[in-house]
Amino acid sequence: MSSIIAQPRYSCALAAQQTVLAIPRGIPVIHAGPGCSQKAYAFASTGAGFQGEGYAGGNNVPSTNTSENEVVFGGETLLIKEIAAALKIMKGDLFVVLSGCTSDIVGDDSIQIAKDFARKGYPVVGVETAGFKGNNYYGHEAVVNGIIEQYIGDVTPQVEPGLVNVFSVVPGQNPFWRGDLEQIKNLLEKIGLKVNILFGYRSEGIAEWKNIPNAQFNLLISPWVGLSTVRLLENQYKTPFLHIKTLPVGAKQSSAFLREVGAFAGLDQEKVEQVIQREEKRYYEYFMGLADFILAFRNNLPHQLYAVGDSNYALSTSRFLVEEAGFLLEQLYLIDDPGAEGIKIAKELIHSYFGGREDQLIFENDGELISEDLREKIGDSKKALILGSDWERDIARETGNLFTYLSLPIIRKTIVSKSYVGYNGALQLLEDLYSLPFHQGEFTSNTQRE
Amino acid sequence: MSVNLSTATVEIRENRLKTIINYSGTAKDLNEKSKQETLRLTSVDFSQCNSCQQGCADDMCGMIIGSATVVHAPIGCFATDIGRHIQGNSVSKIRNLGNFDSHTICTNLTESDTIYGGLDKLRTAVYEIYHRHQPRVIFITTSCASGIIGDDVESVAREAEDELGIKVVPIFCEGFKSKIWNTGRDAAFHGILRSIVKKSGKKQDDLVNVFNFEGVDTFSPLLAKLNLRVNYLLPMATVEQLETISEAACTTEICETLSSYAAEGLEDVFQVPKVKSPSPYGLNWTDQWLREIAKLTNREHLAEEVIRQEHERIEPELNQLRQSLKGLKVFVFAGDTYAHNLANMTRDLGVTLIGMNTMHRDQKTDSEDINTLDNLVHSLGDIPNFSVCNVQPYRVMKIIKKLNPDVLLTRHMGLYNIGTKLGIPSIPEGDANFSIAYDGVIKLGRRLVLALETKSLVQNLSEHAVIPYTDWWMEEENDVYIGEGEFDI
Numbered sequence: 033m034s035s036i037i038a039q040p041r042y043s044c045a046l047a048a049q050q051t052v053l054a055i056p057r058g059i060p061v062i063h064a065g066p067g068c069s070q071k072a073y074a075f076a077s078t079g080a081g082f083q084g085e086g087y088a089g090g091n092n093v094p095s096t097n098t099s100e101n102e103v104v105f106g107g108e109t110l111l112i113k114e115i116a117a118a119l120k121i122m123k124g125d126l127f128v129v130l131s132g133c134t135s136d137i138v139g140d141d142s143i144q145i146a147k148d149f150a151r152k153g154y155p156v157v158g159v160e161t162a163g164f165k166g167n168n169y170y171g172h173e174a175v176v177n178g179i180i181e182q183y184i185g186d187v188t189p190q191v192e193p194g195l196v197n198v199f200s201v202v203p204g205q206n207p208f209w210r211g212d213l214e215q216i217k218n219l220l221e222k223i224g225l226k227v228n229i230l231f232g233y234r235s236e237g238i239a240e241w242k243n244i245p246n247a248q249f250n251l252l253i254s255p256w257v258g259l260s261t262v263r264l265l266e267n268q269y270k271t272p273f274l275h276i277k278t279l280p281v282g283a284k285q286s287s288a289f290l291r292e293v294g295a296f297a298g299l300d301q302e303k304v305e306q307v308i309q310r311e312e313k314r315y316y317e318y319f320m321g322l323a324d325f326i327l328a329f330r331n332n333l334p335h336q337l338y339a340v341g342d343s344n345y346a347l348s349t350s351r352f353l354v355e356e357a358g359f360l361l362e363q364l365y366l367i368d369d370p371g372a373e374g375i376k377i378a379k380e381l382i383h384s385y386f387g388g389r390e391d392q393l394i395f396e397n398d399g400e401l402i403s404e405d406l407r408e409k410i411g412d413s414k415k416a417l418i419l420g421s422d423w424e425r426d427i428a429r430e431t432g433n434l435f436t437y438l439s440l441p442i443i444r445k446t447i448v449s450k451s452y453v454g455y456n457g458a459l460q461l462l463e464d465l466y467s468l469p470f471h472q473g474e475f476t477s478n479t480q481r482e
Numbered sequence: 483m484s485v486n487l488s489t490a491t492v493e494i495r496e497n498r499l500k501t502i503i504n505y506s507g508t509a510k511d512l513n514e515k516s517k518q519e520t521l522r523l524t525s526v527d528f529s530q531c532n533s534c535q536q537g538c539a540d541d542m543c544g545m546i547i548g549s550a551t552v553v554h555a556p557i558g559c560f561a562t563d564i565g566r567h568i569q570g571n572s573v574s575k576i577r578n579l580g581n582f583d584s585h586t587i588c589t590n591l592t593e594s595d596t597i598y599g600g601l602d603k604l605r606t607a608v609y610e611i612y613h614r615h616q617p618r619v620i621f622i623t624t625s626c627a628s629g630i631i632g633d634d635v636e637s638v639a640r641e642a643e644d645e646l647g648i649k650v651v652p653i654f655c656e657g658f659k660s661k662i663w664n665t666g667r668d669a670a671f672h673g674i675l676r677s678i679v680k681k682s683g684k685k686q687d688d689l690v691n692v693f694n695f696e697g698v699d700t701f702s703p704l705l706a707k708l709n710l711r712v713n714y715l716l717p718m719a720t721v722e723q724l725e726t727i728s729e730a731a732c733t734t735e736i737c738e739t740l741s742s743y744a745a746e747g748l749e750d751v752f753q754v755p756k757v758k759s760p761s762p763y764g765l766n767w768t769d770q771w772l773r774e775i776a777k778l779t780n781r782e783h784l785a786e787e788v789i790r791q792e793h794e795r796i797e798p799e800l801n802q803l804r805q806s807l808k809g810l811k812v813f814v815f816a817g818d819t820y821a822h823n824l825a826n827m828t829r830d831l832g833v834t835l836i837g838m839n840t841m842h843r844d845q846k847t848d849s850e851d852i853n854t855l856d857n858l859v860h861s862l863g864d865i866p867n868f869s870v871c872n873v874q875p876y877r878v879m880k881i882i883k884k885l886n887p888d889v890l891l892t893r894h895m896g897l898y899n900i901g902t903k904l905g906i907p908s909i910p911e912g913d914a915n916f917s918i919a920y921d922g923v924i925k926l927g928r929r930l931v932l933a934l935e936t937k938s939l940v941q942n943l944s945e946h947a948v949i950p951y952t953d954w955w956m957e958e959e960n961d962v963y964i965g966e967g968e969f970d971i
Contacts, residue, residue, distance in 0.1 A: 044558025067534025
């Protein structure tokens with residue numbers, strides 16, 4: 033892990049404004065310099081396959097745009113004015129004040145100001161998200177925890193059996209987050225759960241958030257992001273949590289996922305098995321159909337897998353490709369700066385998931401070092417598949433190998449509802465991968481590509 | 483004279499050019515008031531995010547071939563670096579310059595750096611990038627965080643310069659220091675003029691400096707008609723090219739807002755005359771621009787011939803376009819000078835300009851001989867519904883909804899969706915070079931026709947768009963929000 037960074041793959045804590053925006057009618061109120069919000073948007077929305085401003089993002093985000101005056105004399109008065117105005121002008125259900133470097137260094141008490149508004153009955157929450165405090169994985173957790181602590185607060189849970197809260201991908205930073213959350217919700221609903229998905233187009237917004245304390249259990253689908261959240265909820269509302277370490281991709285992972293969740297929730301095992309059987313049948317019909325192509329063309333198809341992404345995406349998709357699709361793991365580069373606990377979890381997973389070695393995992397946030405290592409390892413191979421960002425796409429092109437997107441930045445592709453999660457997601461991934469050679473000119477089974 | 487190279491920092495636009503960011507009225511009124519500098523930089527009671535000068539400075543430095551940039555900031559300030567890499571590559575390919583790699587690194591300031599200072603990391607980053615890429619020049623751009631904690635960036639730059647034997651140029655561009663993001667471009671030019679550009683005894687009489695963004699090469703074929711060559715600045719210029727820009731016959735630009743500081747500096751300090759005409763957008767300004775360049779390069783006879791031929795060449799299609807576009811109501815929403823450029827083109831196409839909003843207004847200009855708003859008022863007469871604000875969709879959406887134009891002419895990512903939400907098609911002006919000169923007018927006309935023909939997209943979406951502003955605000959008459967004084971919490 034490097035302390036200085038070239039070819040960046042994440043943004044700063046303030047980019048968690050995308051987390052706020054991912055809650056239907058959630059409005060961030062930025063207390064920071066004039067360009068912070070715009071850069072966060074450019075990285076984690078435009079730079080995530082052009083996802084657009086959505087309801088109130090992009091240029092719509094309220095921001096104090098702190099100037100020299102606020103740095104010298106403090107910006108609390110300006111922030112109060114901004115929140116008051118945002119409450120009148122913006123049509124929102126939840127306003128989350130996010131402070132940046134300027135205000136957090138000069139010591140504005142943004143959280144107290146937000147709490148003062150909340151005390152008067154306004155739906156306002158305050159979170160310190162100065163860029164120097166951490167990256168946007170950190171910011172995402174801080175925002176979610178801030179909303180739980182300040183907005184949901186001290187209530188007595190009325191536990192509703194079968195209700196589950198899902199904590200998983202980081203909106204924007206995980207480029208397929210919208211599709212992923214839909215897939216997770218679909219999977220869980222199939223086995224009979226009621227799902228608070230909390231973010232994205234199928235979330236009910238703050239009604240779901242208010243309902244968080246009443247869940248039967250919390251489901252964390254992520255190696256480390258969100259651990260503090262489910263622990264907080266366990267502590268605050270005595271809600272138990274199930275920690276599934278990565279997103280389920282493909283039939284093996286999805287079926288195991290449904291079994292584990294079903295057992296934890298105490299669901300009828302037979303019903304869960306019925307769902308699995310139905311899903312697997314459909315899945316393998318499709319997969320089998322594609323296998324004719326894979327086998328006929330395999331002399332020209334890659335088998336060496338390189339993945340650059342965060343611990344959640346990189347580990348789950350690689351596991352699928354290795355376990356189910358015959359790929360050989362060459363190297364994983366984890367870019368999310370997971371911290372000591374996250375690193376320990378990731379190292380355990382590489383063993384337990386596909387018998388990988390520890391040296392097949394590199395934790396690195398300086399993308400230029402990743403590029404260098406990747407170039408060296410690929411050498412003159414033409415059998416590599418690289419999953420990664422726009423930075424790796426250049427390497428794939430240079431070395432004549434195949435590439436598809438897994439992580440930010442992504443500004444040479446549009447992303448709409450795509451997801452690689454679940455049974456259907458894995459089929460999407462295969463469809464994407466095996467269409468790639470056709471983009472490189474004529475491609476047939478009778479002419480060997482050198 | 484506004485260029486003072488004896489200081490390390492550039493004088494910010496609000497002080498140097500008396501820039502304002504809030505105004506509602508008419509073009510003529512704004513022009514008169516600007517001339518007398520009676521308008522003040524005011525703040526409003528509610529603002530939405532916009533850009534900062536640090537991002538602009540990084541964009542300026544980040545696409546110079548042979549240089550490297552150290553961004554002394556937390557990672558969020560640097561996160562969008564891929565944009566420069568791909569943008570650079572895209573323009574490099576289109577100009578047949580081969581592959582481009584951005585050479586940049588960020589000090590990734592963390593909490594402990596804000597307490598103990600970030601200079602050690604800055605030093606590490608400068609040496610690291612030197613070893614990775616062996617640049618001829620290293621720029622260091624500063625940020626809000628590095629500025630507030632008071633890191634002495636200049637001392638590190640001087641020390642590294644001595645040790646590495648290359649230029650290490652600090653660009654002071656802390657986001658909070660200026661409300662006008664363009665100050666960051668001025669800051670970058672300031673550093674380049676101070677440290678890189680050399681005074682040269684040589685002259686290249688047929689070379690024209692053109693300050694632009696990453697646009698297509700439209701200037702070369704046009705200026706080739708006058709036997710002139712183009713020196714595109716800054717994206718894709720090499721360090722060597724920057725060192726010798728003072729050899730050019732003259733300097734011009736796509737937009738005053740972008741580079742008036744650089745052009746003025748080149749004229750004042752390096753004796754490269756500036757083309758004293760508005761940029762070549764619209765027929766009359768293109769004629770004027772060609773004549774000015776011709777005067778500076780002794781090619782007057784050629785220019786008159788080119789002007790005559792070009793007018794004749796485009797006339798048939800222009801007449802057709804005017805017929806098709808008759809009665810079309812257009813609203814312009816773009817930077818300052820570039821908005822004036824777009825507005826001036828509406829004149830040739832016979833469409834009606836019903837209003838415009840510019841992102842800021844420089845009441846003064848770096849060069850006293852050029853005032854694009856004054857030129858615009860002369861060209862078009864008064865323009866109603868003229869406002870100034872820096873993006874602020876909560877205001878502009880209301881203005882546009884009220885005026886209900888048929889088409890928006892916009893420049894800047896993220897502005898187009900205002901039109902989408904209202905069912906009004908937008909013409910994006912991403913590539914500023916595309917619209918220059920005679921063909922630029924024709925191409926704009928064609929794009930307007932196409933925008934109307936393909937309107938189903940925005941019409942369809944607008945029927946389902948949800949506007950994030952309260953009904954109270956959308957119905958409130960005032961375009962500017964006036965708060966209720968102190969909010970009691």
